[in-house]
Amino acid sequence: MKYILALLLWALPLLSWAEPPLQPLQIAEQFVAPGGWAAMRDYLSGEAAGQARRQSLGQQIPATLQRRCELLYQGPATAVVTVELRDSVRRSDIYLHFRRDSATTAAPWTLAAVRSLAMTQLGPPMLKILADMPPAEITQYNQKHPEASHAFMLGNIRLWIGSDADILEHFNRHRPQFQQAARLIQSRQFFTAPLDSTLAGEQAANADEEVLALLRPLYISRVTQRTLGSPAGLEFIIGGVTDNTVGLLYQPNAALVPPMRPERVIVMRPLGHGWYLYKTT
Template sequence: MKYLLVLLLPWLTGALLAPPTLPPLQIAEQFVAPTGWPEMQDYLCCEVAGQAKKQTLGQQIPQQQNRRCELIGQDSATAVVAVELRDPTSRRDFYLHFRHDSTGWKLGAIRSLAMTHLGPPMVALLTGLPPAEVANYNRKHPDASHAFTVGNLRLWTSADADIATHFRRHRTDFQKLLRRVQAGKFFAPTLPGPNEPAAEQAANADPAVHALLRRLFLSRVTRRAPACGSCLAFVIGGKTNSSVGLLYQPEAGSLPTMSPNGLIVLRPLGEGWYLYKTS
């Protein structure tokens, strides 16, 4: 028995000292809470472990902001939790990407839609134009009117919940747009190939498609934006490789996988529609 205890002692000591395993949602809630978290480093890895040295993300967020965490997706190896920050005047989202290793779940990356800070000043500038300058703007931009540009900029910089509300409010028009794109057979049934740019140009130039895109404050339809060749992406906007829009894919098994270096979030909206963001 004495020798058995000697053999078991290192294992027992390690088991007692090892931090308890926590699910991604609980780690996220601890990490964005306004109070500190002494055990934080036990649940971080990769780039986040180098970024969060002394403070949690929650300690760096203004105290008055409400924080809501939602598990968006999880499999055996990865998970994504969306975090909404809200106060009386603003609402914004970011996404926590987790990976699972031999010791449990670890937070590895934090992502959000880039460059959205450019939107509000542009909206303020455009909405401050006098009527004569608005008319002049419309003459210079016949393909994207003043009203469309303001609406598109506002939607691009909106919180996820507001984009989802926009989709639900205009679901009928979104379905009309989808049917028109499908009926036009602009895109080949195979995955995107050399002719894809021409097919995309033809789809967006179609008068019925163009009118619905503008009515819904969408910039274009494509199959290339979310790295899912079989999906239709109705792009709201974005800068460089960071974009936001609505994705249509009725086959769940054909959806792209969320990752911190590609599709940073994919929120289901029902009937094959999703809100997506890339980075």
């Protein structure tokens, strides 16, 4: 018996030195670091485990890009970390979705999926065509497209393919105008609960001259409730292709804000006072 006690006493310091399991933010920082990560496989699950077989995400990202990780959400079973990639020219964002399998395992938190807004590669060529237009062509363009002027399209596409920081800066600069637009739309009761399957209210809202006069300078393409299906919420769509959209949600009731999931809402970033930046896939 005394030998067993002696063995336990000898092992106690080793147990106390054991490092605690990594948390989502720590895993993200290791996963996007430029160098390799020997323990990477222990912290991957689901599709992420199949995608990162030989290299971490950090090894696949150009070494010249700076990486900044931020814990956006961590709950009992899921977590989301945003990663901003930037250089001297531009910024972009990716979103790491984690799940907690069991508090008793050696690595309870694992990276399950990596997401970013898809189809944005279509934006830069469109932006170049618009930016290179001579004044005479811009005049013709505006005559042919009065509902979406040259200036509107430039601003809209820049936001669509821009970083979260770009959209946040735009929103904060025009927050009073966004709030004014939300109040006007609510006061005219275009959207009713439950969600209108006929889309009559949505069509009326996006045809209203006063609403459009507020939305166009904000580079918002339309307002809807269909993308997220949040009752009493207003979705100010910036842009996107098919299901890959980016926009601003106004939902004063936090309990009705859709949760982040890698299969649909890849990011939902609180902006304060009921406003959120969101992206879908």
